[in-house]
Amino acid sequence: MIRIALVGCGTMGETHAHAYTSLEDAKVVAVCDIRSHHAEALASLLGCEAFTSYEEMKKKADYDVLDICLPTYLHSRYAIDAMKSGKHVFCEKPIALTLEDANRMVETAEENKVTFSVGHVLRFFPQYQTAADQIKAGRIGTPALLRTTRNQAFPGWSWENWYQDLEKSGGPEVDLAIHDYDWLLCNFGPVTRVYAKNLGPKHPEQMHTLAILRFASGAMAHVEASWALPKGIEFRTTFELVGTDGQLCYDSTRDCPLKTQLGSDEEVSLFYDNPLSEEMNPYRAELAAFLHAVVHKTEPVVTAAEAIAALHIALAAKESARSGKVVRL
Ligand SMILES: NC(=O)c1ccc[n+]([C@@H]2O[C@H](COP(=O)([O-])OP(=O)(O)OC[C@H]3O[C@@H](n4cnc5c(N)ncnc54)[C@H](O)[C@@H]3O)[C@@H](O)[C@H]2O)c1
Numbered sequence: 001m002i003r004i005a006l007v008g009c010g011t012m013g014e015t016h017a018h019a020y021t022s023l024e025d026a027k028v029v030a031v032c033d034i035r036s037h038h039a040e041a042l043a044s045l046l047g048c049e050a051f052t053s054y055e056e057m058k059k060k061a062d063y064d065v066l067d068i069c070l071p072t073y074l075h076s077r078y079a080i081d082a083m084k085s086g087k088h089v090f091c092e093k094p095i096a097l098t099l100e101d102a103n104r105m106v107e108t109a110e111e112n113k114v115t116f117s118v119g120h121v122l123r124f125f126p127q128y129q130t131a132a133d134q135i136k137a138g139r140i141g142t143p144a145l146l147r148t149t150r151n152q153a154f155p156g157w158s159w160e161n162w163y164q165d166l167e168k169s170g171g172p173e174v175d176l177a178i179h180d181y182d183w184l185l186c187n188f189g190p191v192t193r194v195y196a197k198n199l200g201p202k203h204p205e206q207m208h209t210l211a212i213l214r215f216a217s218g219a220m221a222h223v224e225a226s227w228a229l230p231k232g233i234e235f236r237t238t239f240e241l242v243g244t245d246g247q248l249c250y251d252s253t254r255d256c257p258l259k260t261q262l263g264s265d266e267e268v269s270l271f272y273d274n275p276l277s278e279e280m281n282p283y284r285a286e287l288a289a290f291l292h293a294v295v296h297k298t299e300p301v302v303t304a305a306e307a308i309a310a311l312h313i314a315l316a317a318k319e320s321a322r323s324g325k326v327v328r329l
Helices: 011-020 037-048 053-062 072-084 097-109 126-136 160-162 171-188 282-296 305-321
Strands: 002-007 025-034 049-051 065-068 088-091 116-118 143-153 193-201 209-214 218-230 235-242 247-251 257-261 272-273
Touching: 002 037, 002 053, 002 272, 002 282, 011 037, 011 049, 011 282, 025 053, 025 193, 037 049, 037 209, 065 282, 072 088, 072 097, 072 247, 088 193, 088 282, 097 116, 097 305, 116 305, 126 171, 126 235, 126 247, 143 171, 171 209, 171 218, 171 305, 209 282, 209 305
Parallel strands: 002 025, 002 065, 025 049, 065 088, 088 116, 143 218
Antiparallel strands: 143 235, 193 209, 209 218, 235 247, 257 272
16 A cells, blocks of 8 residues: 655645545555645545645655645745655656755655656546547647647635746746647657747736747647636636547537536636546546556656656747747757
8 A cells, every 4th residue: 555645635635635534555645735724624534644744744644655735936946855765656746846855855856766756637638548549549640830828817816826927837838838848749749939928917816828839840830728717707728639631629628428517716616526537637547647657657647757748848939928039959
């Protein structure tokens, strides 16, 4: 039985905690959050101990894996500390805010011979997986034009509103578009040039990024990601992948088996339920794949090098938007 400690019991901590409840051969033995009620809520769900201090959890709990669901600016500090104590680390995306921090995380994982992966969860969404399989099988011929969108209202749910501070979240390029950068790199190969525009940070709750990527293959992508939707508007992701022989299209607002929308002043009044199968839960699938890599000592599906490559594109997009120039990689 693999033993897990979870640090950060906010939005993603809760998502991971629910995913662990249906994973066999994995037991969350401790959870930690500086907000005690958040830690206690997940401890009661998982039947484990709650801590409000990581240091105390490290001293008192016995675990093999640290799952990090902390705000992004804390990822490298906690990941490196855990790896130095010989723990395997699963860290929410993005890996870190800078390439320096990300490289130090990878070096520390290698030095301590621990498994390390990052939550680039699109790899585990059934729709994105099926599209990837069809691309690999040559169904749309040679990919030429790729268009992705990932648009939502500003993530106002966070602890101390840390998303609004770009020094802590990296903004929509590093926090949001990075999902698509990872998936595009994984399926269409390396990128040679990035040109981008953005809205913000002068418009703190309307941040938006639009990047044009040129791939070494000659393909081109438009990647749009937004925190600019008005509060209460539905989160939506899409892709259109055009090749020489056909295209693949997806729209997240069209594939939900059960959608509940309640009249409410609350930020979130829209709930999705998927009564089909827990196996299809991408967060469960990514954690199961990571634990499989730990147990079998194999390379994780999302490697640290891939997480760094996605961060590289996100930072290039920010730099291009700042300078107004094309960034060559
Ligand atoms: N994969 C995805 O789809 C996805 C979606 C949203 C967010 N994320 C990523 O997940 C990470 C967490 O985001 P979130 O939306 O859950 O944030 P959040 O603000 O909802 O949760 C963060 C939690 O960390 C706790 N915390 C802060 N400092 C701490 C410390 N020193 N020790 C212990 N607990 C501490 C806070 O109290 C809070 O409960 C971010 O890196 C974000 O980019 C990923």
